Amino acid sequence: MSQRATTWLLFAAMAVTVPLPYFMFVIAGLLPLVVVLWLMTTGGWGFKLFNAIHLVIYAPLLYMLAWFLARRLGALPARVRTLATLACALAIGALGALPLYGVGHNVYTPVNLYRLFQRGLG
Secondary structure (H helix, E strand, O other), X not given: OOHHHHHHHHHXXXXXXXOEEEEOOOEEEEEOHHHHHHHOOOOOHHHHHHHHHHHHHHHHHHHHHHHHHHHHHHOOOXXXXXXXXXXXXXXXXXXXXXXXXXXXXXOOOOEOHHHHHHHOOO
């Protein structure tokens, strides 16, 4: 697996599962990047702009982290690198099972990612 493929695989896994602080003048919850992207499609132009700011900040940070991990994994032999990349992606994906996610001003009931997608944000 090439470094570029490793970077994008890890970035995609992080974008879907890593809980990021979501701000609405106060911490409004922890949401993965894809949910913030989905929120950007709803609401008025101010809400879209507000969510775009989250994307502009978090997407490059996640990409740089994925790039850093891919560089470190790139030093390994090819077969070990592929297995290590898959192990990292699975470990990142396991975050979705933890009750970390939610949205609500100051207080929210944390749920796992699958329940968050199931019940929606409303």
